[in-house]
Amino acid sequence: MTTTSTHHVRPTAAAPRPTAINASRTLATAARVLRQLRHDPRSIALMILVPCVMLFLLRYVFDGSPRTFDSIGASLLGIFPLITMFLVTSIATLRERTSGTLERLLAMPLGKADLIAGYALAFGALAIVQSALATGLALWVLGLDVTGSPWLLLLVALLDALLGTALGLFVSAFAASEFQAVQFMPAVIFPQLLLCGLFTDRSNMHPVLEGISNVLPMSYAVDGMNEVLRHTDMTANFVRDALVVAGCALLVLSLGAATLRRRTA
Numbered sequence: 001m002t003t004t005s006t007h008h009v010r011p012t013a014a015a016p017r018p019t020a021i022n023a024s025r026t027l028a029t030a031a032r033v034l035r036q037l038r039h040d041p042r043s044i045a046l047m048i049l050v051p052c053v054m055l056f057l058l059r060y061v062f063d064g065s066p067r068t069f070d071s072i073g074a075s076l077l078g079i080f081p082l083i084t085m086f087l088v089t090s091i092a093t094l095r096e097r098t099s100g101t102l103e104r105l106l107a108m109p110l111g112k113a114d115l116i117a118g119y120a121l122a123f124g125a126l127a128i129v130q131s132a133l134a135t136g137l138a139l140w141v142l143g144l145d146v147t148g149s150p151w152l153l154l155l156v157a158l159l160d161a162l163l164g165t166a167l168g169l170f171v172s173a174f175a176a177s178e179f180q181a182v183q184f185m186p187a188v189i190f191p192q193l194l195l196c197g198l199f200t201d202r203s204n205m206h207p208v209l210e211g212i213s214n215v216l217p218m219s220y221a222v223d224g225m226n227e228v229l230r231h232t233d234m235t236a237n238f239v240r241d242a243l244v245v246a247g248c249a250l251l252v253l254s255l256g257a258a259t260l261r262r263r264t265a
Contacts, residue, residue: 021113029118034125037092047088047126051080051134059142070145074225075198077138078157081130082164082218083189089123089168090181097172116257119169120162127161148228152238156224159245163217166252173259192218197226217248 037043058076062068135154138144146153167188175181195205195213202213213219224241231238 021117025114026117026121029115030121030125033092033119033122037122037126040092043088043092044126047084048130048133050084051077051130052137054080055134055138055142066143066145069142070229072198073138073142073144074146074153074229075196075222077134077144077153078160078221078225079193079196079198079218081127081134081157081161082167082221083185084130085123085127085161085164086168086171086189087182087185089119089165090172090175090184091168091178092123093119093169093172094175094178094181098177112257116169116253120165120253123165123168124162127165128158131157131161146229147232148230148234152228152234153225156221156228156242156245159224159242159249160218160221163221163245163249163252166249166256169256170252170259173256192216195219196222198222217245220244220248 055073055077058073059069131154135150135157139146139150139153171184171188172181175184191212195202195209195216196218197213202210202219205213220241224238224245227235227238227241
């Protein structure tokens with residue numbers, strides 16, 4: 001008589017998801033995002049050309065008053081990249097979510113940190129190009145007169161663009177459509193635009209609004225640009241402003257990583 005034994009196979013546990021950032025996985029994610037963006041010329045044009053076009057228009061809106069352009073041009077040099085990177089990043093990342101690309105990626109042994117760092121690296125590379133073009137246009141074509149170093153101006157513009165990228169990655173988790181992603185602009189960007197000190201000195205605001213403006217990152221972006229506008233050397237206030245903007249970008253990127261989760265079981 002032949003005895004047949006039954007073996008009970010214990011299901012193997014899923015491999016733990018990596019938690020530390022891996023350079024190769026991050027670079028692979030960034031390369032994939034850049035390949036996709038290469039086939040989306042409208043998004044590239046929005047990110048790279050729109051800030052330059054807006055600065056060009058602004059310069060000739062104040063053609064009869066170049067001092068006005070000098071006083072607000074530096075601030076807008078940081079604000080325009082932030083806004084465009086917020087829009088493009090939020091919409092592009094939302095497309096990845098709704099198309100199921102992120103769902104498939106999250107099913108792979110790929111860490112959330114790798115994903116968010118890869119997206120930030122890809123959009124950050126475009127932010128460098130955008131900031132360099134906008135800064136060069138403002139300084140050497142449109143004649144923006146600043147007292148400090150152009151490199152400091154470029155640094156703040158780049159940090160602002162990276163902050164816009166981080167905010168876009170974060171809010172894309174809360175939108176169900178591209179229209180909803182655009183709707184986040186009045187909630188996230190417009191209050192900062194009104195309270196950042198562009199239209200009036202923040203000390204002239206109601207104390208409650210001044211207190212709110214003191215915790216908004218765009219306020220420090222504008223303050224940093226104004227430091228370059230008025231001072232020949234790097235000041236302690238400039239260092240503080242740059243660190244606050246960079247810190248806010250890192251904080252929002254961390255929050256964005258926390259929102260990268262599977263939507264289906």
